[in-house]
Amino acid sequence: MKLLIRNLARDTTEAELRTLFEAHGDVQFCNLVLDKKSGGSKGFAFIEMPKAGQAKAAMKNLNGKVVDGSIVRVKKADASTEHDGAAE
DSSP, X not given: OEEEEESOOTTOXXXXXXXXXXXXXXXXXXXXXXXXXXXXXXXXXEEEOSOXXXXXXXXXXXXXXXXXXXXXXXXXXXXXXXXXXXXX
């Protein structure tokens, strides 16, 4: 299951994000979306977890959690959000 994580602090790293989600299960893919010009985080990421039960547990436990001073939002990624991330 692919998850969209929004409202990330600009200094949150991909490694920190992976570690956060690995506490809830296997992470197959982690992609922190970066600005092409500055190279800095755009404040959102995609995580893919192969087991739906683990992904749902991560979503439930991490949505609304404070990470690096920001309250993150975690939801299931849909086709439109995946396209938005790829286009930028």
